[in-house]
Amino acid sequence: MMVVSQDTTAGSRPTPIGATGSGAVPQALARVKAFIEPRLDHALHLSADASPRLLESMRYALLAPGKRLRPALVLWAAEACLPGAAAGSSPQAWATAAGAAVAVEMIHAYSLVHDDLPAMDDDDLRRGRPTCHRAFDEATAILCGDALQALAFETLVGNLPAAVAARGCRVLAQASGAEALVGGQSDDLAAERGWFDQSEAPAGRDAQVAWMERIHRRKTGALFRAALTLGGLATGADDRQLAALDGYGRAFGLAFQIADDILDAEGSEATTGKRVGKDAERGKLTYPTVLGLSESRRRAESLAAEAVSMLSDLPSSADDLRHLASWIVTRDH
Amino acid sequence: MMVVSQDTTAGSRPTPIGATGSGAVPQALARVKAFIEPRLDHALHLSADASPRLLESMRYALLAPGKRLRPALVLWAAEACLPGAAAGSSPQAWATAAGAAVAVEMIHAYSLVHDDLPAMDDDDLRRGRPTCHRAFDEATAILCGDALQALAFETLVGNLPAAVAARGCRVLAQASGAEALVGGQSDDLAAERGWFDQSEAPAGRDAQVAWMERIHRRKTGALFRAALTLGGLATGADDRQLAALDGYGRAFGLAFQIADDILDAEGSEATTGKRVGKDAERGKLTYPTVLGLSESRRRAESLAAEAVSMLSDLPSSADDLRHLASWIVTRDH
Numbered sequence: 320m321m322v323v324s325q326d327t328t329a330g331s332r333p334t335p336i337g338a339t340g341s342g343a344v345p346q347a348l349a350r351v352k353a354f355i356e357p358r359l360d361h362a363l364h365l366s367a368d369a370s371p372r373l374l375e376s377m378r379y380a381l382l383a384p385g386k387r388l389r390p391a392l393v394l395w396a397a398e399a400c401l402p403g404a405a406a407g408s409s410p411q412a413w414a415t416a417a418g419a420a421v422a423v424e425m426i427h428a429y430s431l432v433h434d435d436l437p438a439m440d441d442d443d444l445r446r447g448r449p450t451c452h453r454a455f456d457e458a459t460a461i462l463c464g465d466a467l468q469a470l471a472f473e474t475l476v477g478n479l480p481a482a483v484a485a486r487g488c489r490v491l492a493q494a495s496g497a498e499a500l501v502g503g504q505s506d507d508l509a510a511e512r513g514w515f516d517q518s519e520a521p522a523g524r525d526a527q528v529a530w531m532e533r534i535h536r537r538k539t540g541a542l543f544r545a546a547l548t549l550g551g552l553a554t555g556a557d558d559r560q561l562a563a564l565d566g567y568g569r570a571f572g573l574a575f576q577i578a579d580d581i582l583d584a585e586g587s588e589a590t591t592g593k594r595v596g597k598d599a600e601r602g603k604l605t606y607p608t609v610l611g612l613s614e615s616r617r618r619a620e621s622l623a624a625e626a627v628s629m630l631s632d633l634p635s636s637a638d639d640l641r642h643l644a645s646w647i648v649t650r651d652h
Numbered sequence: 653m654m655v656v657s658q659d660t661t662a663g664s665r666p667t668p669i670g671a672t673g674s675g676a677v678p679q680a681l682a683r684v685k686a687f688i689e690p691r692l693d694h695a696l697h698l699s700a701d702a703s704p705r706l707l708e709s710m711r712y713a714l715l716a717p718g719k720r721l722r723p724a725l726v727l728w729a730a731e732a733c734l735p736g737a738a739a740g741s742s743p744q745a746w747a748t749a750a751g752a753a754v755a756v757e758m759i760h761a762y763s764l765v766h767d768d769l770p771a772m773d774d775d776d777l778r779r780g781r782p783t784c785h786r787a788f789d790e791a792t793a794i795l796c797g798d799a800l801q802a803l804a805f806e807t808l809v810g811n812l813p814a815a816v817a818a819r820g821c822r823v824l825a826q827a828s829g830a831e832a833l834v835g836g837q838s839d840d841l842a843a844e845r846g847w848f849d850q851s852e853a854p855a856g857r858d859a860q861v862a863w864m865e866r867i868h869r870r871k872t873g874a875l876f877r878a879a880l881t882l883g884g885l886a887t888g889a890d891d892r893q894l895a896a897l898d899g900y901g902r903a904f905g906l907a908f909q910i911a912d913d914i915l916d917a918e919g920s921e922a923t924t925g926k927r928v929g930k931d932a933e934r935g936k937l938t939y940p941t942v943l944g945l946s947e948s949r950r951r952a953e954s955l956a957a958e959a960v961s962m963l964s965d966l967p968s969s970a971d972d973l974r975h976l977a978s979w980i981v982t983r984d985h
Binding site for chain 2: 365366368369370372373374377429430433436438439456457458459461462464465466468469470472473476477479481484485488489491492493495496497498499500501502503504505506508509537
């Protein structure tokens with residue numbers, strides 16, 4: 320019997336990051352899309368007990384055009400932690416983590432549907448198409464989000480190895496809840512609408528940056544980190560690997576948010592598919608309005624480098640994650 | 653070492669149900685309230701990352717006055733399936749199932765908050781108090797529901813024995829999702845608002861009854877059944893016991909709904925704490941409008957008897973469930 324070490328690539332050198340590496344990110348994301356979108360579709364093949372109009376709205380929201388960044392984080396974290404996996408598409412790692420990737424995208428999709436509601440951000444356009452409550456109606460959009468959240472947990476636990484399903488469920492629930500995604504959104508709205516005591520409003524640059532970080536860490540960062548953790552858990556990551564992924568996720572999430580603010584400040588509606596300059600219109604705190612564009616860019620790049628450095632102990636199968644961090648702060652949409 | 657059989661009551665005769673038995677239900681429910689309400693409160697002791705306004709709304713919604721019927725089903729199903737447990741309050745059964753009981757009540761509370769929203773049923777009053785969006789605002793009520801749903805899954809898996817946590821999560825997610833709670837609510841709204849093809853509208857008494865059953869089985873019945881299953885799973889119920897609980901839950905859920913429709917038709921605002929005659933006002937299909945009051949009462953009583961008969965193989969520790977079924981169709985609020 321031939322014994323094959325499961326750990327052959329654990330000591331291999333990560334690929335250096337440069338123009339070639341990060342230029343490959345759109346192609347790598349395209350592979351993720353091709354893998355995950357049929358699975359998103361399949362996850363919505365529900366029984367006749369699902370209300371037809373509701374199901375149509377769930378398809379509309381979940382299958383909307385998107386980068387599938389969160390599924391990519393799940394799948395790439397899974398391949399980064401599966402001994403012997405190669406970067407780019409490890410069939411075994413991806414298959415094991417597919418349910419978690421679908422679940423995280425469902426949470427993301429539901430949060431967008433609810434955020435767009437008239438009582439929330441009141442947006443008519445999302446990813447270049449009418450928002451869910453414009454394409455359907457407000458009640459259906461509320462229920463669509465509710466049902467996608469429930470389906471996320473059902474999909475997650477039904478598709479993770481049993482030994483980690485309960486832990487994975489806790490990770491996803493925490494990232495989605497009052498202390499993370501929903502809490503960040505709530506504080507963000509409270510600030511926009513002046514619901515809190517004005518003495519609590521952040522004054523001065525440092526306090527404003529700290530305030531933004533506290534919002535974004537919960538509103539967008541927590542789900543990125545959960546995606547990475549779930550990917551790692553799916554392929555049996557140990558505590559050291561999970562800590563590396565989490566460190567990456569913290570820095571990556573903030574880099575992503577700063578880059579997003581920069582795009583909003585300077586982007587065009589045609590490229591981003593949403594109304595731009597919206598933040599400035601609303602007088603909302605953003606990195607460019609607080610720090611200026613060039614300091615914002617500098618911070619985003621520094622955070623991207625920090626994210627990459629967190630993965631120093633992971634093998635070359637973590638290269639997709641490394642390239643992604645560099646790409647996220649240079650993309651134009 | 654003294655060996656105590658864990659199965660001493662398994663063959664004991666169930667207590668006959670009569671005026672005395674069902675008269676004890678309010679006291680039994682009071683014991684459930686005393687047990688569960690501090691635990692609901694405790695489950696909302698979140699970190700400082702939880703948005704203060706959001707957390708306040710979650711407390712308002714979850715700790716609102718209520719019968720705690722769903723937690724009772726969880727706890728009583730748990731004691732019905734724990735070998736050697738006695739009816740009334742088995743500390744071991746209740747402790748094991750407490751997290752599941754809290755989780756089910758969170759799902760119930762979130763669904764009420766969302767159902768009351770202006771875009772949904774547009775109710776100002778719930779359990780005699782302003783609804784969540786009236787006490788706070790619409791955005792907070794949407795987020796409150798979202799956060800309670802996430803917290804339900806977090807609480808469930810963090811407090812069930814690991815071996816059944818993943819299965820329990822799937823049970824709760826299915827009961828909460830597009831094929832059950834949310835799907836039933838969506839079809840109910842669609843009917844009220846004439847969103848479906850009028851040729852699909854049920855014509856004739858039998859079709860109307862079948863239609864109502866299809867709605868209620870999902871909108872209210874599924875969560876009752878999940879409560880019972882979760883209670884059983886918590887204390888290690890076998891397939892036969894789970895089937896008995898599920899059969900009880902099917903009949904109980906429908907009996908509950910018919911009784912609720914009857915209360916709405918004849919109740920007074922002071923007793924039920926919500927506007928009555930609302931169903932009739934809206935021209936909504938209900939059991940009394942379709943079947944008349946006396947036939948509705950007959951059906952509710954027959955279903956309650958059916959529910960009790962499903963428990964024939966369970967020991968006397970299932971008596972609280974037996975009494976509840978009789979009580980639910982005779983209560984006046």
